Amino acid sequence: QVQLVESGGGLAQPGGSLRLSCAASGLTFNNYTMTWARQAPGKGLEWVSGISADGSDTYYTDSVAGRFTISRDNAKNTLYLQMNSLKPEDTALYYCARKRKQYGSTWPGIGLYEYDYWGQGTQVAVSS
Numbered sequence: 001q002v003q004l005v006e007s008g009g010g011l012a013q014p015g016g017s018l019r020l021s022c023a024a025s026g027l028t029f030n031n032y033t034m035t036w037a038r039q040a041p042g043k044g045l046e047w048v049s050g051i052s053a054d055g056s057d058t059y060y061t062d063s064v065a066g067r068f069t070i071s072r073d074n075a076k077n078t079l080y081l082q083m084n085s086l087k088p089e090d091t092a093l094y095y096c097a098r099k100r101k102q103y104g105s106t107w108p109g110i111g112l113y114e115y116d117y118w119g120q121g122t123q124v125a126v127s128s
Helices: none
Strands: 003-007 010-012 018-025 034-039 045-051 058-060 068-073 078-083 092-099 115-118 122-126
Touching (some): 003 092, 003 115, 018 034, 018 092, 018 122, 045 068, 045 092, 058 068
Antiparallel strands (some): 034 045, 034 092, 068 078, 092 115
């Protein structure tokens, strides 16, 4: 079965960096647009970044553009999120998710129904 397992979260100081990973199994990874989303305490889900199946197209929400970089290694079935210049408002539980093929590669799409598999999340806390 499809599994997405995030790792790499932790505590960082403002201005610091973290690199999240999402290890995928049970799927033909290079067939799918992938995304990172986050949920801060007491807030709704926020789309953070997306990447097309072949990695040629990347997308970012405005609040992370220029600070975060999404990438993927299709040979290793792994999705990454390099987070630099972290801010306290980046504190959240970060999830990776697979977009259903029938909804194409537009990001993030219309709604949650376009994503069918999610990881369990990795916690990121940014604090001095």
